[in-house]
Amino acid sequence: MKKNKPKYNQIIEAAVQVIAENGYHASQVARIAQKAGVADGTIYLYFKNKEDILISVFEEKMGQFIEKIAHGISDKNNADEKLFTLIDMHFRQLSKDHYLAIVTQLELRQSNTKLRLKINQVLKPYLVIIDDIIKEGTRENIFRSNLNIQLVRQMIFGTLDEIVTNWVMKEQKYDLVQQATDVHEFITAGLSVKK
């Protein structure tokens, strides 16, 4: 399995840096190879082509991102806590890794439609996690029962995504993580059973 070889990860890490520093379209394969400390041709022993590098970057990084969140909420006791944890960890992880934030929020969005569809595939498990929280909240009777799950999921994801993008575009000048409370409150109020 190529993914376990050290050069595979070297190239992935180099790609994140090069894309973050130069922008999506100025990211030449030669520059990625150079930063990874391998020859140009070596890239093609591990990746089919340039697009494959970009998809793999997203798969690897978002895969870990999602897995951590999945793990983080697994020991929470109810949908409300899980939702807060998800928001908090979403912001916290991207806060910690500036390069990753730039790449996922700005640069990889510049990819063509084909690549974006692949990216959507990678995101699917995250959307499923959100769906599950909504369903659990409904079962626990803390969220309203007549929610359009698909729509609510889009609203939650859209909210988080837009907030992170704004933060990245404003060059990360303020603290993203501390927004989690307000965002959680806003979303919860929208979802909750009125009392």
Place this chain on the structure above:
Amino acid sequence: MKKNKPKYNQIIEAAVQVIAENGYHASQVARIAQKAGVADGTIYLYFKNKEDILISVFEEKMGQFIEKIAHGISDKNNADEKLFTLIDMHFRQLSKDHYLAIVTQLELRQSNTKLRLKINQVLKPYLVIIDDIIKEGTRENIFRSNLNIQLVRQMIFGTLDEIVTNWVMKEQKYDLVQQATDVHEFITAGLSVKK
């Protein structure tokens, strides 16, 4: 003023079509010229360069989009009605113009970071409108008084934007406008003074 000359608009309309049909990266200046019925060189009598065309497309189309919404909410009596009207018109306008929806939600997002910052400038008046509605709601005591306006605005815009993007990506197979009620309810519940 060049904007009043017929060829200016011909080129803008041609650009929207070409981008919608071929995608952002396959949109060559020569193809836009051809569809507009002018020579390649003529483009450069009306626009500084290719980027200028794309920005102008966004300015013209989003300018009208925003203006219509501004006008639409001007005769509403309170923040709640205004918010619903904004959501409804946001969805309604993009529903009516498929080309525009594809271009603004998918294709222009593929532009580089510099262009996206310019696009953000164009969107600013729209964000101000949202801000004003939130402030008015607070004054009218129908929205909570401790809202972080900047954050709430991002959440509202993010929500609307994500919902439209999902609708475009699913090839506009369902009715977008009828989602307005649920979206309005979700947002309102989040914003409202608890009773």
Place this chain on the structure above:
Amino acid sequence: MKKNKPKYNQIIEAAVQVIAENGYHASQVARIAQKAGVADGTIYLYFKNKEDILISVFEEKMGQFIEKIAHGISDKNNADEKLFTLIDMHFRQLSKDHYLAIVTQLELRQSNTKLRLKINQVLKPYLVIIDDIIKEGTRENIFRSNLNIQLVRQMIFGTLDEIVTNWVMKEQKYDLVQQATDVHEFITAGLSVKK
């Protein structure tokens, strides 16, 4: 019609020279452009791709080659004279244009099978001319009546082609045209002592 524009012919002539001097595989488009005195991109206004240049070189040059021979034999009175004229002109034309001889006998043979099939199409009219001479000779009762035309044509063309190729490979150190008589005699008379 692009073929009548001066740059089309400039590029064709440049291509013949570059291929003759550098060999088929070392013939870069950039070098052809340089020798033709045009920009690299200009090549692609007149030719679809590199292969198209090579095919066109062959079409143009062999087209003229064949046409001259067709014209040259048109006023001859019998098959024997026509055959001699064909051999003589075949040798004479390639003798005069060393570059062309190298390109047609050595370099273009290095092309891939697809290109070679196209080259065969171009050669077809020449083979038809040979066929016609054989048929005429049979009608005139100076050639045998039981000839397998397809086979005889291959033998005649193979003979001429091999002789020219040998002459080119020996760096054109001897006079090709003066071989015409012997070749003509061999073809008409064969090896045997007449009885």
Place this chain on the structure above:
Amino acid sequence: MKKNKPKYNQIIEAAVQVIAENGYHASQVARIAQKAGVADGTIYLYFKNKEDILISVFEEKMGQFIEKIAHGISDKNNADEKLFTLIDMHFRQLSKDHYLAIVTQLELRQSNTKLRLKINQVLKPYLVIIDDIIKEGTRENIFRSNLNIQLVRQMIFGTLDEIVTNWVMKEQKYDLVQQATDVHEFITAGLSVKK
């Protein structure tokens, strides 16, 4: 001597197959190694470089080809019989080995000029055999005495070669061997009606 080791021949046989199946330019060293069941690097223990493989293929195969013909004509009693045997065996051997026919008639011709000169060296013994037959025929007074041997040899070889190439290009749809009689007759008798 490396030639006697089994891997040498494995590689030669693999090369013939790979070239016949994929064409000259698509014949990568890695593919030949794979088909031969050895590692890429092993190739270079037996051959200096890729060109050396190709030359060796030609040497080995054409060496056998020529040797068999030399042996086949050795017990014939006169030049005429020898010439017929040469033609018949030339056609017969290539008829039997489709791969070899494709490789020698089409694919190896795509090699560069330098390689073709080496190939000509390999063919030299065959040309000598033809020369000897012509000389013997002259001595035996069955061929004309005033023949230009070099030229006649080119004509004979060119004839045979062109006929085989045509047969290969027409995908070997007809019987090549049965052409031998006509070809022999043409070469000995020429086109003319005997007087």
Place this chain on the structure above:
DNA sequence: GATGAATGAGTCTTCATTCAT
């Protein structure tokens, strides 16, 4: 104002060959 022929910079990918094991 309008044209469109001409320009030329910029980059991904292949594959023969090497060499540490």
Place this chain on the structure above:
DNA sequence: CATGAATGAAGACTCATTCAT
């Protein structure tokens, strides 16, 4: 002897922009 992972040079083609007419 044998391996196969790693190397790195080399070139066709596109397309935004210009400028002589």
